[in-house]
Amino acid sequence: MLEIKNLYVKAGNHEILKGVHLKVNAGEVHSIMGPNGSGKSTLAQVLAGRETYEVTRGEVLYEGKNLLEMAPEERACEGVFMAFQYPVEIPGVSSAQFLKAALNAIRRARGLEELDAMEFLALVKQKFKVLGVDEKLLHRSVNEGFSGGEKKRNEIFQMALLEPRLCILDETDSGLDIDALKIVASGVNGLRSPGRAILVITHYQRLLNYIIPDYVHVLVEGRIVRSGGKELALELEEKGYALIEGGAGAAAPGRR
Amino acid sequence: MVAVTPATDRYLENFDRFARVAADSGQEWLRPVRQAAIARFAELGFPTIRDEDWRFTNVAPIAQASFARANGSRTELSPRDIDQFAVPGLVGPQLVFVNGRYAPRLSSPGSLSDGATVSSLAQAFTDARTVLEPHLARYADYARDGFTALNTAFMEDGGFVYVPRGRVIEAPIRLLYVSTETADPIVTHPRNVIVLEEDSQAVIVEEYVALGAEVYFSNVVTEVVVGQNSVLSHYLIERDSEQAFNVSTLRVQQGRSSNVASHTVLLGGALVRNNVHPVMAGEGSECLINGLFMATGRQHMDNFMRVEHASPHCDSRQFYNGILDGRSHGVFSGRIIVHKDAQKTDAKQTNKNLLLSEEAQIDSKPQLEIYADDVKCTHGATIGQMDEGAIFYLRSRGIAEDAARALLLFGFANESLERMKVGPIRKYLEALVTQWLPQGKLVEES
Ligand SMILES: Nc1ncnc2c1ncn2[C@@H]1O[C@H](COP(=O)(O)OP(=O)(O)O)[C@@H](O)[C@H]1O
Ligand SMILES: [Mg+2]
Numbered sequence: 001m002l003e004i005k006n007l008y009v010k011a012g013n014h015e016i017l018k019g020v021h022l023k024v025n026a027g028e029v030h031s032i033m034g035p036n037g038s039g040k041s042t043l044a045q046v047l048a049g050r051e052t053y054e055v056t057r058g059e060v061l062y063e064g065k066n067l068l069e070m071a072p073e074e075r076a077c078e079g080v081f082m083a084f085q086y087p088v089e090i091p092g093v094s095s096a097q098f099l100k101a102a103l104n105a106i107r108r109a110r111g112l113e114e115l116d117a118m119e120f121l122a123l124v125k126q127k128f129k130v131l132g133v134d135e136k137l138l139h140r141s142v143n144e145g146f147s148g149g150e151k152k153r154n155e156i157f158q159m160a161l162l163e164p165r166l167c168i169l170d171e172t173d174s175g176l177d178i179d180a181l182k183i184v185a186s187g188v189n190g191l192r193s194p195g196r197a198i199l200v201i202t203h204y205q206r207l208l209n210y211i212i213p214d215y216v217h218v219l220v221e222g223r224i225v226r227s228g229g230k231e232l233a234l235e236l237e238e239k240g241y242a243l244i245e246g247g248a249g250a251a252a253p254g255r256r
Numbered sequence: 257m258v259a260v261t262p263a264t265d266r267y268l269e270n271f272d273r274f275a276r277v278a279a280d281s282g283q284e285w286l287r288p289v290r291q292a293a294i295a296r297f298a299e300l301g302f303p304t305i306r307d308e309d310w311r312f313t314n315v316a317p318i319a320q321a322s323f324a325r326a327n328g329s330r331t332e333l334s335p336r337d338i339d340q341f342a343v344p345g346l347v348g349p350q351l352v353f354v355n356g357r358y359a360p361r362l363s364s365p366g367s368l369s370d371g372a373t374v375s376s377l378a379q380a381f382t383d384a385r386t387v388l389e390p391h392l393a394r395y396a397d398y399a400r401d402g403f404t405a406l407n408t409a410f411m412e413d414g415g416f417v418y419v420p421r422g423r424v425i426e427a428p429i430r431l432l433y434v435s436t437e438t439a440d441p442i443v444t445h446p447r448n449v450i451v452l453e454e455d456s457q458a459v460i461v462e463e464y465v466a467l468g469a470e471v472y473f474s475n476v477v478t479e480v481v482v483g484q485n486s487v488l489s490h491y492l493i494e495r496d497s498e499q500a501f502n503v504s505t506l507r508v509q510q511g512r513s514s515n516v517a518s519h520t521v522l523l524g525g526a527l528v529r530n531n532v533h534p535v536m537a538g539e540g541s542e543c544l545i546n547g548l549f550m551a552t553g554r555q556h557m558d559n560f561m562r563v564e565h566a567s568p569h570c571d572s573r574q575f576y577n578g579i580l581d582g583r584s585h586g587v588f589s590g591r592i593i594v595h596k597d598a599q600k601t602d603a604k605q606t607n608k609n610l611l612l613s614e615e616a617q618i619d620s621k622p623q624l625e626i627y628a629d630d631v632k633c634t635h636g637a638t639i640g641q642m643d644e645g646a647i648f649y650l651r652s653r654g655i656a657e658d659a660a661r662a663l664l665l666f667g668f669a670n671e672s673l674e675r676m677k678v679g680p681i682r683k684y685l686e687a688l689v690t691q692w693l694p695q696g697k698l699v700e701e702s
Contacts, residue, residue, distance in 0.1 A: 048652045052644075076654035088649040092667030092674065101663060102653035109654070141667070158653065 001026045001197045002047075002067075002166055007058035009039075009046050009222075016042045018222035019058070026165070027194040031208055032201045033233065034219035035241045040201045041085050043219070044170040048082035049075050062166065076102075077109030081164035083155035085171040090142035095154075098142045099124060099161060106162055127160050131187050149180040156187040167191060167198045173207035185210030205237040264301050268294065270325055271409055278412065283381050285389070286411075293398045293408035300402040312587040312619045313529060313558040318501050323443035323473050325410075326355045333467075335362055338434055341465050345680035348427030348459075349374045354434050356444025356474075357413050366427075373418040374429055377447055380416035387418050391451055395535070396479045396507040403503045403529075407477040411447035414478075417460060421453040421483070428459040428491075428678055433474065434467060435497065441471040447479070450490075454483035454511065459678060460490045466497035466524070476504035484511040484538060490518050491681060495688070496525035498553065505531040512538030512567075519676050520547040521685055522557050523692060533562040536570040536598075547576040548672035550692050551584035551616075558587035561605075565598040565631075574605040577672050579665065580616035581694065590635060591623040598628045605635040610642060610668055612694070662695035669693075 002024040009017035016039045024030050034040050046053050047060065049072030060067040067075065090098065103123075104114040115123065121138075128135055133153060143151050152172050159167055172184055188198065188211050200211055208216075208230065216232040217224045220241055226232065271294045279287060302319035303310040333354055351374065352362035358376035365374045373384060380388055398405040415431035433446055450460055464474060474496065482488045488508075496502050502525045508516055522528055534543045549557045563572045578586045588607045609618045622635040642664055650660035669689045676682045690696040 048648075050648055071657070072648060072651035073654050073656050073660075076652055082652060084649065084652075088643075088646045090646050090649070090664065090667055092670035093663055097663070098650070098653070101655050101659065102650075105654040105656065105659075162653065 001063055002199075003061040005059050005061075007046070007060065008056045009042055009053050010056055011042070011053050016053075016222055017046070020219075020222070020224055022217065022224065024166075024197045024199060026197050028215065029192065029198045029200065029211065029213045030215045030217065031213035031233065032199065032217050032219050033203070033205070033236060036203065038219045039222045040203075040219055041170055044082050044085070044168050044201055047168055048072060048080065073105065076162070076164075077106050079165035080168070081159050081162055081166065082168040083152075083159060083170060083172050085174070087143045087151040087155055089144045089146075091144050093142050094139055095142050096124075096138040099138075099158065102158070103161060124161065127157065130190065131157050131160060132183060133157050148175040149177065152176060152184060153180065153187075156184050160187060160191065165196050167196065168201065169199065170201045171203055173202055173204060181207065182210060205233045208233045264298075264319070266322060267406060268298055274325070274410060285385060286381065289393045290409050290411075293393070293405045296398055297402055297405035297409055300405055302402050309560065309589070312585075312589075313527070313556065315503075315527070315529075317527060318473055318503070321441065321471075321473070324438075324440045326357065326438075326442040326444045333359065333362060333434070333436065337467065338362060338432070341432060341434070341463070343430070343680050343684045345683070346428060346430065348429055350430040350432060351376060351415050352432045352434060353413065353446065355436055355438065355442060356433070356446055368425065370423055371420045372423050372425060373416065375416050377414040377416045377449060378412060380449070384416065384418065387451060388416070388449060391479065391481050392449060393479075395481070395509045396477045396505060401505070403475055404477055404505055407445040407447060407475050410445040411477070412445070414447040414449070415460075415462070416448070417450045417458060419452045419456040419458050422455045424457040425459070426457075428461050428681065430461040430463065433462075433464045435465070435470065435472050435474070435500065437468040437470050438472070441473070443473040443475060446474060446476045448477070450478065450480040450488070452482045452486040452488055455485050456483065457487040460488070461493070461678075461681060462491065463493040463495070464502060464524075465495045466500060469497050469499060471499045472497070473501040474504070476502070478504070478506045480506065480508040480516075482508060482510050482514040482516055485513045486511065487515045488517070489677065490516070491676070491678070492518070492520045492530070493685070494520070494522045494524055494528060494530070496528070498524065498526060498555070500525045501527045503529040505533065508534040508543075510534060510536045510538055510541040510543065513540045514538060515542045517544040517546065517675075517677075519672075520549075520559075521672070521688075522547075522549040522551075522559075523688060525555065525557070527556045529558045529560065531560045531562070533564070534572070535564040535566055536572065537566045539567040540569045541567070542570065543572045544675065545572065545574040545576075546672055546675045548578075548669055548689075549576070549586060550579045550669065550689070551586055552581040553584060554582065555584045557584070559589070560587075561590045563590075563592050563603065565592070565594045565601040565603060568597065568599045568601070570598065571602045572604070574607075575672065575675065576607045577668060578607070578609040578618060579612065579669060580609065580618055581612040583613070583615040584617070586616075586618040588618070588620045588637070589623065590621070591625065592633060592635075594624075594626040594628050594631050594633065596627040599630040601628060601631040601633070603631070603633045607637040608668070609637070609639045610665070611639065658695050659698040662693055662698040665693050666690060666696070666699045
């Protein structure tokens with residue numbers, strides 16, 4: 001589904017990703033772990049189409065197509081979804097207005113009929129129930145005045161609503177208490193399916209107790225320095241990134 | 257030092273004729289204040305950019321133009337002509353003014369019980385002198401401001417609302433000013449007087465619209481007295497023609513524990529000056545000053561706030577958002593004056609501006625004059641372009657770039673609209689704002 005080949009990315013004069021390779025098949029859950037500043041968000045943002053990053057080498061294929069040539073909204077319409085590490089507040093735009101615009105844009109792209117206000121509301125309420133989201137959210141401005149946990153939960157809610165095929169979660173677990181973490185994890189687990197791939201980016205091993213990955217990759221200084229099964233996450237938790245080959249003196253995940 | 261222009265002279269000449277006619281029509285009691293005001297105008301003339309309060313706004317186009325007085329042949333309109341200005345879902349008294357004069361056939365003042373009054377000011381001059389006299393021209397200071405002086409000298413019509421003690425009028429009272437095509441450019445001096453006695457409540461919606469693209473000058477003064485423990489919401493919706501001049505002053509006198517909300521939306525006009533001047537004279541009063549101005553082309557919109565804390569424990573909140581496109585010029589001056597005795601003042605001011613084009617311009621200036629020592633005053637202004645991070649967020653959810661920009665712009669404007677409590681007015685303004693936006697259709701479709 002996703003194939004990243006020798007990806008080099010810079011922002012300004014700063015080279016952040018230095019030759020990333022990654023292959024993700026439909027139905028798989030991959031986790032990317034790495035210390036602060038290793039380039040995790042950069043990778044997520046590049047996959048979603050953020051233009052402040054410059055790809056200098058390499059390529060990214062998504063379902064056989066050149067992902068890097070597509071505008072962010074095209075990627076979303078083709079089924080790519082990235083849950084932001086720091087979701088953006090949009091004052092004055094209600095969640096209802098935003099979600100309806102997004103859902104209908106994606107439905108149009110998929111050749112489905114747009115939903116009217118009533119149909120939209122019915123669908124949203126059903127998804128709200130599953131994730132335990134308060135309906136009042138619809139009338140609030142997008143992410144404005146939300147707590148950290150509410151913002152993260154809102155990202156997962158959007159993901160559930162838009163039903164993407166490739167889900168990228170950028171530190172969706174950071175800053176969550178254990179209850180919120182479980183809700184987020186169950187939301188993600190509910191989306192696991194043979195036709196869908198999930199990329200869980202995290203700094204801490206904790207989330208992976210609830211979302212069990214098929215593969216774990218370690219990103220250090222812009223390179224994937226090791227890949228393995230789910231046990232690699234536990235090993236990292238014990239030994240710290242410093243002991244992983246190529247890692248240069250970074251702290252253990254979960255310890256600050 | 258006074259800039260005596262041919263136009264100034266013309267106002268003075270016109271005044272003599274006007275005063276003679278007015279004296280014959282039972283308005284003799286107004287003569288002293290009109291005389292004093294025209295005398296003051298003769299001294300003040302129109303302000304110039306050397307005047308600190310007018311630094312960013314050159315009113316020469318008004319001062320040098322020659323406007324005819326609006327009376328004489330009254331334009332007859334039918335209700336159908338003004339259908340387009342109806343606010344869907346809004347039920348309440350409505351007074352319509354055509355070229356500054358009350359149009360009874362277009363109006364529906366309704367009948368309010370318990371001594372509450374909604375009428376034209378012209379009628380109130382004869383019928384409600386006892387209510388008017390203690391307030392009229394006592395607050396809007398014609399000694400300080402040439403435009404107010406001119407309005408006071410020539411005031412002859414406008415809206416009059418009187419809410420006696422303990423009365424709550426829930427239905428919004430709308431004052432709709434319609435400008436029509438005229439042979440020559442005209443000047444009108446609408447004067448609105450709103451008196452709320454203690455423990456009362458009302459909502460006033462003042463709106464300026466045009467039927468054509470003509471040149472005219474509306475010189476408005478709205479004088480509002482809000483008694484002890486009373487609640488008033490005032491809306492000003494300015495949708496003048498693109499060639500029009502509009503100078504308006506909202507002067508609010510607040511009693512003890514009163515609560516006032518002033519909402520302003522400026523959309524039209526070539527040159528607009530919006531003065532908002534509440535004086536919190538009674539202890540514990542509160543004031544919300546909420547505004548949105550949207551300019552494009554060569555429009556000039558100047559918002560001049562003068563928020564006076566004259567008593568202890570008063571709260572004021574100012575929020576003004578501006579969107580400037582084309583070669584337009586916006587101004588926000590936020591003066592907060594805290595008098596010596598106004599301890600425990602809590603005053604907050606926020607002015608946010610979005611520039612949509614390279615040639616658009618904004619001058620934003622806070623001004624704090626604080627004479628008390630135990631006060632909390634904060635102010636902040638931002639000037640910027642649209643948040644690219646927010647645009648990316650919307651796009652990453654499938655929303656096309658132009659729609660994302662439109663949605664974000666709508667949101668910026670909507671921050672102001674969200675503070676408005678009257679649902680039908682808010683919806684009406686949402687539609688007007690959406691129409692204004694460069695890609696507003698995309699907001700409607702989404
Ligand atoms: N837009 C940018 N401009 C310049 N430097 C950036 C930008 N984004 C990230 N960086 C830098 O790139 C490195 C990797 O950042 P990031 O991808 O956010 O790491 P992570 O998510 O793993 O913590 C950091 O050193 C960060 O300061
Ligand atoms: Mg990150």
